[in-house]
Amino acid sequence: MTADLSYQPDRLVSPGAVLADFLDELDISARELARRCGRSAKLMVEIIAGKAPVEPETALQLERVLGMSADIWLGLEARYRLELAKTEEIESMAGATGWASRFPLAELRKRGLMGGTGVDGDAVRQLLAFFGCGSVESCKEKFRDLAAVSYRHSPSFKSTEEALLVWLRLGERKAGGIACADFDKSVFTKNLKEARALSRDPIDAALPELERLCAAAGVAFCIVKPIEGIRLSGISRWLTPRKALIQQSMRHMANDHFWFTFFHEAAHLLLHSRKTVFLDSADYRSASDAEEEEANKWATNFLVPQTLLETFIAGFEGTDEEVLDFAERHDVAAGIVVGQLQNRGVLTYRQMNHLKVRFKWAA
Template sequence: MTPGADPTAYAPQTVPSPGETLKETLEVLGIGQADLARRTGLSTKHINQVVQGTAPLSPETALLLERATGVPAGMWNALEATWRTQVVQEQEERDLAGQTGWLDHFPLDALVDRHVLPDRTTTVANLRRLLDFFAVATPRVAEGLWDGNRTAFRRSTVTTRDEYATVTWLRLAERDAHDIKCAPYDRNDLTALLPRLRDLTLDEPQTWFTELPRLCAQAGVAVVFVPALPRTSISGATRWLSPDKVMVALSDRFKRDDQFWFSVFHEIAHVLLHGKRLTFLDDSDKLTSSDASVDASEAEANDFAALTLIPAQHAAAYRQLQARPTPFTRIEAFAASAGIATGIVVGRLQHDGSLPWSQGHRYKRPVTFP
């Protein structure tokens, strides 16, 4: 290979067709096609078709040729396999050359940044890389697969900003999740882990990105952090990778700890409460259980997250805080007594309409993925 050449680009094989090699072998041996037919018991027509490349050279024919020519059957089989692969690759090259426009649907900058593609060019080589990334054979197969998957997706909104960016984000998350080693999923272990996860809200954000995946992996949950892509609105997703391993993927879409931790427990709710056959994509503008358009599973996940962050034993104190949230020392005191980050309480008060959205943002810590 030429230094610097693209290893995925198709380059025609230099090996001759088995028919060409057979023709040359017969010339060297001084055997005609009719004579070879008599020696092998095959018809002259069939020998000629093999020489012309219009008939495949089968393993049975290869064995007969070994006896008649002395050339091992394994070599004839290898020549046939290599030649037929080359023919298929040449046909695929022609087919894919007319489909490179499919690349234009995808967030190419993000794919380059994640080293899926080397550049933004709409070439056959990049189309092959994209198909490898999605583990599909052709663009048509991919589209059909995604159409079928939509029936297994549960979403917090009916539509999304860009389906291609969405499937790209989800695939990036799946690849990262597959690399995480997890214990077999155990519902009791995950439930027992909830208080420890809630305690993490008090730690520094850089701790979250190591401790959250480490702890959840012990219960069979692969937690991954995938930065939000342009033209998507996903805050999180839940997908079972196998009966014993579930992926919880989180984006940095909202950039603040209150929404981040709500998304964490919202996705965990899907794991604990809902079926293994569905993929949950949470792509609403604001996670809320009061929106009548949210389906039952999303509303249930919202309620679970809200109650995990501010449990029932703190409900009375929280109602008092709602009635009089300022001065902010009151919010800080409630957060300390509840054992939760102040920014999460601020976000909850804003969501419940007890605090203007313009106030309290300094208590919310920024979320920036490593």
């Protein structure tokens, strides 16, 4: 029977196992192969046993003696050693399962970002890959740096930090797929004026246009479904000196809250430090009270100029028609006007909510 010298393995095997198959097929010993290659018998036996690697010089000799390309031998060797390293790494990571278990692994699996079912070394490895970190310690260091310069827990902290970190990373990953121009403050300010009018459009039509307007000014905008364990509406942050991110969770699922959150985060990008991650959250504080108040005032006035609203309030008789007419004349969603009237105490938080648009997550 003639040996198949064009042998191409279709599964991961050690080069030693392939070499042993060749020797069986050709009915020669390891010692004889070593003699033909000009290498020691001990080395050839160790290669067959997987103890010694196939080095480039040996691969070239095997090519001449056995007829299989040196590239294939070296490829087998590289894949085999990588697989061994992965196996050893997973075993070593088993000691970090307690750390990994604090993260919402079930949610990551539900979103198709992790495989498996349990909390083992492989789960640790996949979690590190999700965060883009090479080791558990480097991942922890990244989180410590983020916490130190970007946010702190509020006194009434209830959200889990691990869930927040996952949600932030989901936004980073989405933002990575959004091509943006370099940030330009004047373009962003101009485009925000166009974005304001989008509040009157159906949300499915508004979101792609909002993403386009933001990207043209150097801001990645994305919606990331919230994760159980955090009470968060949105964040603004700088990913690079030339690219910012506004990330929202659609918390409360109503148009007044959504649009106020967007313009609140936009205000942070325009007015405040690039070193801070600004979180609109019930459980975290990042901005100072003064910065939060400034962002609130800017967003409120940008959405509905307060001098106009005060004039409206002075003659307001409490009808839907008045709110709808005011919103149409000033090209803003009626729900936003209702939200501001409620915030001022002109309406209670139960009045006119039917003028707000409610959202639902797609199945």
